[in-house]
Amino acid sequence: MNIAEKEAALVRLGQYLAGNSPELEAVKERAYLANGWFTPAFINQSIRNICQYYLDPEALQRWLGQYPAAALEREPKKVGIVVAGNIPLVGFHDWLCGFISGHHVKMKLSSKDEVLMRHILEKMAEWYPEQAQQTEIMDMLKNCDAYIATGSNNSARYFNYYFSKYPHIIRHNRTSAAILTGRENAAELEALADDVMLYFGLGCRNVTKIMVPEEYDFEPLLNALRKYDYLADHHKYKNNYDYNLALFLLNSSHYLTNGSILLHEAASLFSPLSVLHYGYYKDIQQLKADMTAEPDLQCLVGQQFTPFGQAQQPSLSDYADGVDTLAFLLEL
Incomplete structure (x- = not known):
């Protein structure tokens, strides 16, 4: 897939997530049954934000326009992503950056937030079989060229120990x-x-x-x-x-x-x-x-900072911990 095809695929994903099909509604219900903190209202809120701020065609174009076009077409490497599970689809942005970068993404999903992300990856593989191997869900992340890991302060210490010799982004409690x-x-x-x-x-x-x-x-x-x-x-x-x-x-x-x-x-x-x-x-x-x-x-x-009501509406460029995830991946 070239970058234009990837953009089109993401827009299609946004349309699917916004459509509330019976299949998607059943997945949301399974996600709630698997994790009682993921209420239907909060699952829907997370999906709406993803559709509006991450998968909107104009938002994607503005975001990708900040990076050199040549950098978006590169030799793929293996990137391991350890995903948190505190809110629904919290790891979506990391996956999105990996998908755009063209790297082979290996994801270790949290047991707390496995249902929704797994379904999204299955739909993308169904629509684009040639891309099915770009992202894999793994129980253990080994033999990767770089790592992105999100967790608690305690788990971050372990991540730093295990991934210290590889290019990495390690996120802790914030x-x-x-x-x-x-x-x-x-x-x-x-x-x-x-x-x-x-x-x-x-x-x-x-x-x-x-x-x-x-x-x-x-x-x-x-x-x-x-x-x-x-x-x-x-x-x-x-x-x-x-x-x-x-x-x-x-x-x-x-x-x-x-x-x-x-x-x-x-x-x-x-x-x-x-x-x-x-x-x-x-x-x-x-x-x-x-x-x-x-x-x-x-x-x-606050009135001079992030406006009230928008803390949970980050844009594509609002990177966790202020570290540009896509730039990190494009520099590998």
Whole structure:
């Protein structure tokens, strides 16, 4: 396949994913049964984002236009990709970069997110049999020329050990935060609720901490977060909420809640599931400098940063950890 044919194949994939065929709906149901965190609403949200921001013809052309045409036609190598499983199709962008680069991609899928990605690869192989061997799903990744691996801080240490002698991208735990001024309107706060609560807050682009000015009124934010009150009916989420609430009560820790999420003042950017951390600031200019320098920050949301509601809508050029995956692959 040349690059134009690959673009056409990706556009076709986007049309299929947007079509909600009975076959695709059955796959979504299997994905939910395999992982209770992948609710139908969140699976559909992830697929909509992929169709709109990754598989749109104009978006693909703009993205690929940033790279030399000659670099996109190259001798293929073997690239191993270790995929995370925290949100639906979280490894799609890595696969997309591998597909465009022309390398032979060997993927180790997470058991938490195997159904959807496997189906996508099967459809591509069905439509383009000559490309069926470009991507393989493997239980173990051996004898590759380069590796891309995403996981926790603990697994990242192992990845660095095993893949250190090969070209590699190793990703560890990251999270996102928001800076509020207290002048946000109701629509912005409702959009922020999406940044916090989509995918139960399990993504690295989910906001897990907010920074607010002193004397900040939390009531409007708590009301905005009520759009996700229904998550309290999800038993896995509710178990986490009840557990964290019990800890706050036992430790006499101050907290705020609307019945479905807990707000707690803490220094850490990372918050437990069902908890949103907050902190206060005095000097917003100093805060901006401090936050943008945070090594564990994936995305910063605010009126002068990523707009509210768009944290979980990355473009093709919004590479995880700020490392250009396609450029890495094209340089092999």
